[in-house]
Amino acid sequence: MNLDTNAKITWCPGCGDFGILNAFKGAVKELIDEGIKKENIVIASGIGCHAKIVDYVNVNSFYSLHGRTIPPLTGMKLANKNLKLIGFSGDGDCLDEGISHLIHAAKRNIDITIILHNNNVFALTVGQATATSPKGFKGKSTPKGSIEEPLNPIKLVLVSGATFVARGYAGNPNHLKKIIKKAVKHKGFSFVEVLQPCVIFNNSYQKLSKTVYDMNKKGHNINDMNLAMKKSEEFNGKIPIGIFYKIKKQTFDEHY
Amino acid sequence: MNTITIGGKAGHGVKAAAKLSAKIFSDIGYYIFILNDYPSVISGDHNYSKITFDKKEIHSYYNDSDFLIALDERTLKEHKSEIKKDGVVLFDKNSFESNEKNHFGIPAGNIVKESEGISIMRNTALLGAFMYVAGIDFCVLEKILKKTYPSNAKINIEIAKKGYLYAKDNFKQKLKTKKIGKPKKFLCGNMSLSDGALNAGLETYIAYPMTPATSILHYLAGKNNVKTIQPENEISVITMALGSSYAGSKTMIGTSGGGFALMTESISFAGISEIPLVIVESQRAGPSTGIPTYTGQSDLNFTLNPGHGEFPLVVIAPGSPEQAFFNGSEALQIAWKYQLPVIVLLDKHLSDSSKTFEIDKKRIKKINPKLSKGGKNYLRYKFTKDGISPITFPGKKDTVVKVTSYEHLENGITTENKKDIKKMFDKRFEKIKNFEKEMNNLETFKVYGKGKNVIVTWGSSLGAVLEAVKEIKDVKVIQPIYLKPFPHKSIKKYLKKAKNIVCVEGNATAQLADLIKLNTGIEIKNKILKYDSREFEPIELRKELKRWFK
Ligand SMILES: Cc1ncc(C[n+]2csc(CCOP(=O)(O)OP(=O)(O)O)c2C)c(N)n1
Ligand code: SF4
Ligand SMILES: [Mg+2]
Numbered sequence: 001m002n003l004d005t006n007a008k009i010t011w012c013p014g015c016g017d018f019g020i021l022n023a024f025k026g027a028v029k030e031l032i033d034e035g036i037k038k039e040n041i042v043i044a045s046g047i048g049c050h051a052k053i054v055d056y057v058n059v060n061s062f063y064s065l066h067g068r069t070i071p072p073l074t075g076m077k078l079a080n081k082n083l084k085l086i087g088f089s090g091d092g093d094c095l096d097e098g099i100s101h102l103i104h105a106a107k108r109n110i111d112i113t114i115i116l117h118n119n120n121v122f123a124l125t126v127g128q129a130t131a132t133s134p135k136g137f138k139g140k141s142t143p144k145g146s147i148e149e150p151l152n153p154i155k156l157v158l159v160s161g162a163t164f165v166a167r168g169y170a171g172n173p174n175h176l177k178k179i180i181k182k183a184v185k186h187k188g189f190s191f192v193e194v195l196q197p198c199v200i201f202n203n204s205y206q207k208l209s210k211t212v213y214d215m216n217k218k219g220h221n222i223n224d225m226n227l228a229m230k231k232s233e234e235f236n237g238k239i240p241i242g243i244f245y246k247i248k249k250q251t252f253d254e255h256y
Numbered sequence: 257m258n259t260i261t262i263g264g265k266a267g268h269g270v271k272a273a274a275k276l277s278a279k280i281f282s283d284i285g286y287y288i289f290i291l292n293d294y295p296s297v298i299s300g301d302h303n304y305s306k307i308t309f310d311k312k313e314i315h316s317y318y319n320d321s322d323f324l325i326a327l328d329e330r331t332l333k334e335h336k337s338e339i340k341k342d343g344v345v346l347f348d349k350n351s352f353e354s355n356e357k358n359h360f361g362i363p364a365g366n367i368v369k370e371s372e373g374i375s376i377m378r379n380t381a382l383l384g385a386f387m388y389v390a391g392i393d394f395c396v397l398e399k400i401l402k403k404t405y406p407s408n409a410k411i412n413i414e415i416a417k418k419g420y421l422y423a424k425d426n427f428k429q430k431l432k433t434k435k436i437g438k439p440k441k442f443l444c445g446n447m448s449l450s451d452g453a454l455n456a457g458l459e460t461y462i463a464y465p466m467t468p469a470t471s472i473l474h475y476l477a478g479k480n481n482v483k484t485i486q487p488e489n490e491i492s493v494i495t496m497a498l499g500s501s502y503a504g505s506k507t508m509i510g511t512s513g514g515g516f517a518l519m520t521e522s523i524s525f526a527g528i529s530e531i532p533l534v535i536v537e538s539q540r541a542g543p544s545t546g547i548p549t550y551t552g553q554s555d556l557n558f559t560l561n562p563g564h565g566e567f568p569l570v571v572i573a574p575g576s577p578e579q580a581f582f583n584g585s586e587a588l589q590i591a592w593k594y595q596l597p598v599i600v601l602l603d604k605h606l607s608d609s610s611k612t613f614e615i616d617k618k619r620i621k622k623i624n625p626k627l628s629k630g631g632k633n634y635l636r637y638k639f640t641k642d643g644i645s646p647i648t649f650p651g652k653k654d655t656v657v658k659v660t661s662y663e664h665l666e667n668g669i670t671t672e673n674k675k676d677i678k679k680m681f682d683k684r685f686e687k688i689k690n691f692e693k694e695m696n697n698l699e700t701f702k703v704y705g706k707g708k709n710v711i712v713t714w715g716s717s718l719g720a721v722l723e724a725v726k727e728i729k730d731v732k733v734i735q736p737i738y739l740k741p742f743p744h745k746s747i748k749k750y751l752k753k754a755k756n757i758v759c760v761e762g763n764a765t766a767q768l769a770d771l772i773k774l775n776t777g778i779e780i781k782n783k784i785l786k787y788d789s790r791e792f793e794p795i796e797l798r799k800e801l802k803r804w805f806k
Contacts, residue, residue: 007669042503042650047661054658055669060650062502063660063670064495065525071492072499078483079460079505080651104488256483 001029001038007055016170016196016205020088020117021053023168023176028059031084031181041084044073046093048124049198050117053088067097070105073112077253084184085112092122095131095151106160106189108252113183113190116153117170119198127201139201154232154244157191158225164190165228165245169212170197171205175241182243188251195239208239215240222246258431259318260386261335263304264327264379266297273325273379274305278442278610279400280383280392281309285437287612289719290444291317291605291791296467296548302330311436313612315576315719319793322430323390325382328352344389344430346382346423360389360427367418373411380412384419391432394420441614445606445716446471448577449536452584453508455620458482460507462497464490467548468604469510469538490515494522498531502659504649506588510536513555514545520563523597527567529659530637530645530684532591532625534584539603541789550789551604553715553762556771559599560740566681568594568688571740573601575702575718578613579737580606582620586698589623593694594687595647601739603762605791606716621698630655635666639679643686692741700738701746707731709805710754712747712780714739714768716791717760723794724801731805739771748776758782758804760792 003025011017032038041059045051047066054061062072069089076083094102094116105112121139122128128139129146132153137146157165164186168176176194183190195212197204220242221227228245260277264270271292278288286309294303306317319338324345326332329352332345339345347354349361364381368374380401387397397416402409443451450461450472462485463473477484483505487493493509500507511519516537526533537559541552559571570590574580583600591598628634628646634655638645645666650657658668663680665671671680704722707730713721718735725731734750736743751757751772759769759780764787769780784800786792 005667005669037653039651039653039655044499052670054660058656060656061658061660061668062499063658063662063668064498065521065661068491068495068522071487071496072502074485074487075460075462075496075499075501075505075507076503076650078485079500079503079507080649083503083650100488101492104492 001032003028003058005056005058009056010052011049012199014199015049016119016198017050017053017117019170019173019176020115020194020196021056023173024053024115024180025057026173026177027180027184028057031184036084040082041086042076043086043088044069045088046090046098048090048093048122050088050090050196051093067093068101069093070098070101070112070114074105074110077111078256081253086184087112087114089114089116091116091118091120091130091132095153099131102157103160106157106162106191109161109163109188109249110252111187111189113186113192115180116191116193117196118153118193119196119202121198121201123198123201152232153193155229158228158232158245161189162191163188163247163249164243166191166243167193167195167241169195169208169241171209172212172241175214179243186246188249195241211237211239212241213238214242216242257308257310257314257318258322259306259308259320260323260325261304261306261321261338262325262379263302263331263335265299266294266301266303267299268303268327269376269379270303270305270327273383274307276383276400276404277386278307280387280396281307282442282612283396283400283439284392284433284435285440286310287313287440288442288610289314289317289612290442290610292608294549302334304331304335315611315722316794317609318795320795323386325386327379327382346385346389348378348382360385360423362419362422364419367415367422371411371414371418373415377412377415380415381419384416385423387416388420388423389427389430391429440612442610442612443577444471444608444610445574445577445580445602446538446608447475449574449580449584449600449602450475452581453534453588454479454482456585456588457506458508458588459505460485460497460500461509462487462493462500462507463510464493464515466512466515468540468607469512469536471607472510472536490518491522494519494535497533498522498526498529501531501533502649506592508534508536508588510538512538512540513558516555516559516562524563524565524567525661526597527563527569527684528565528663529661530595531659532595533597534587534591534600535597536600536602538607539601541604547789549604551716551762551791552787552789553603553717554764554767554787555601556739556763556767559601560771562599568596568684569740570596570598570691570738571601572598573715573737573739574606575715575735575737576613577606577611578615581615582699583737586621586623589621590691592625593623594644594691596687601715603716609716623694636668637664637666637680637683639666639683642690643683644690688741695738695741695743698738700743701734701736703750704733704735705731708755710734710751710757711760711801712736712757712768712772713760715762717762720792720794720797721760724798727798728801728805736768742771742775744775747772748778751776751778756782756804758784758801760784760797762786762792
């Protein structure tokens with residue numbers, strides 16, 4: 001199955017978004033083989049480099065405003081419960097401009113999937129600090145280094161009520177594909193943070209390739225909230241990828 | 257024509273008592289109008305309602321009262337000057353004393369205690385007494401109480417009856433009010449607009465609470481045939497609504513000025529992405545938080561130009577609950593046929609005031625959307641002669657539906673090519689050219705009465721104007737209902753022939769007069785503007801109008 005469109009891909013060569021695109025297309029193909037109808041898949045995005053992904057996949061799509069990836073998906077789910085809804089959001093999009101929507105969608109446990117392209121930078125606006133940029137980050141608007149502590153997206157969605165919380169790495173599309181498939185199949189609010197190198201403003205390939213490890217290989221208990229919270233704090237030396245947390249809970253749309 | 261003023265503290269059930277008394281007169285065939293006046297306070301401050309009733313249709317409340325029902329002393333103080341010469345005051349004498357002529361004290365507090373009722377039922381005792389003084393058969397109230405309070409009917413009827421008998425033993429009857437016709441129905445603008453939208457197939461209503469639009473959410477939340485959602489803020493409201501419409505659900509949202517301000521980026525998004533959406537903006541008075549529970553018409557310019565960039569848009573401003581029904585129905589259908597945002601502009605007075613009217617079902621318009629069956633070659637933004645690309649929704653086999661906030665090609669993919677950009681702009685504006693033709697089949701403006709002099713007005717100010725001109729000769733009233741696109745040809749025709757023109761509106765800068773000048777070239781110099789956050793009152797307005805039309 002060909003999922004490409006005729007749009008010209010304008011990401012910088014080597015951008016982490018390619019890894020996410022490939023992982024997602026792979027996941028969609030397999031999901032369709034497993035019985036999900038292609039016509040029921042809708043993808044949405046905000047605005048940013050990440051967001052261009054909706055132009056590059058030949059499925060239903062909703063290219064929203066900056067920060068507004070999530071509410072349209074909620075509206076779609078309530079309008080048609082058969083839809084499989086996946087949103088692609090950037091760290092600026094999701095955790096700066098549109099953070100209230102993330103928290104509330106998690107709290108409601110609406111049955112949608114959010115994939116966060118976390119490159120720790122506003123890339124499309126040429127390199128300013130976002131909510132996830134580390135303290136000291138030198139960007140165009142913080143020449144002396146960012147003075148703010150970064151926000152921890154995994155922890156945020158855990159405490160907000162997300163029922164599927166995972167992390168992938170754009171440099172490991174095979175693993176990411178499996179995570180995305182599980183997230184889409186999960187009934188409820190699923191959140192996948194993707195560590196996404198930006199070759200222009202935050203080239204983290206080398207560092208990440210050395211530090212990420214699959215936490216699920218070592219027998220992490222994914223039903224334990226306390227453990228998930230603890231894992232979400234692991235950054236130094238080793239960064240866990242895989243599923244942090246998953247539980248079953250009634251979804252928002254089931255009430256309608 | 258008579259007017260009753262009912263007043264008390266917030267929490268005394270003033271609004272409920274007003275509705276009951278309006279029901280009394282409606283049930284025996286009278287036309288009514290209810291105005292509710294309340295500050296932005298939940299308990300304690302002064303609230304009042306005015307119920308005017310007449311044998312003929314009425315379009316406004318009147319200030320001067322034949323009856324004042326006072327639940328507390330402050331009500332008497334605040335409204336004493338509004339009582340007509342032979343007017344009657346009914347008050348709870350367990351709450352305060354007054355010995356003036358025609359001031360009838362009822363021991364409402366004691367009656368309630370005796371019957372082991374709760375303090376809010378004092379208004380039932382006063383209404384019972386009112387039934388006697390107004391000369392209405394007690395059964396009328398008994399029937400209404402049974403219907404309104406199915407589980408508390410017995411005690412309410414007992415209390416009302418005691419009030420009635422007390423009045424019979426102690427006071428003179430002032431009126432003899434006979435049944436004059438079949439029971440009539442009354443409704444406020446917000447509910448009527450909602451009914452109109454439901455009639456056109458509304459499926460989803462999304463809103464964040466904001467007076468005076470909130471009661472739409474409350475009303476629709478009580479219905480089983482429409483989904484209601486209350487998200488985290490107005491930006492979420494509108495973007496959620498766009499997702500809902502995109503997935504095929506007929507969706508409406510509602511707010512007041514502040515919430516509307518938060519929505520503006522997304523209104524422009526609806527415009528470029530051609531996603532159908534109805535936005536109700538019920539104006540409150542003043543800029544910013546302003547005067548939340550009071551009325552004004554100062555958001556006209558804002559709603560005419562609510563977003564960045566240029567895109568087609570329709571703005572409709574009904575002037576009565578009845579028009580709100582038709583405009584609500586039209587708004588949803590226009591949004592879906594022309595795939596654009598449609599704004600329905602209300603205000604506190606229209607949203608919240610109730611009026612007697614009947615819907616003539618024959619007048620309900622049917623405007624069909626252009627649907628597509630989809631398929632492999634489906635293009636969401638296909639170029640067509642009328643600019644309308646047949647619409648379909650995700651979930652159709654072999655069909656890909658791509659919508660976007662970026663400028664785009666027919667398939668919904670981003671473009672920055674100058675030729676494509678211009679072509680897509682022209683396509684979007686072609687839709688509005690076609691809509692302008694459709695406007696010939698719609699009531700886009702209304703003319704009332706005959707005469708060489710002309711009053712132009714819009715929205716809720718219409719009601720007071722129609723009452724005011726009942727005693728002014730040689731004047732016609734023109735009410736533009738569709739404000740964008742503006743029915744400029746017809747309005748210009750009428751204005752050109754006018755001897756003297758006066759514009760009446762509820763704002764400080766004469767925004768309708770400006771709009772008329774922009775669209776017709778005719779400058780209206782005479783203006784009656786009200787921006788003290790209160791609605792026009794017919795008698796006061798008549799005095800002012802008579803200065804212009806001697
Ligand atoms: C309301 C609004 N504010 C600002 C912008 C400008 N803008 C476009 S993309 C972007 C930042 C994107 O950052 P992020 O979401 O992290 O995406 P990335 O480009 O890093 O993938 C901003 C601020 C906009 N489009 N809309
Ligand atoms: S700027 Fe960074 S995020 Fe954007 S395309 Fe280039 S590499 Fe990717
Ligand atoms: Mg980013």
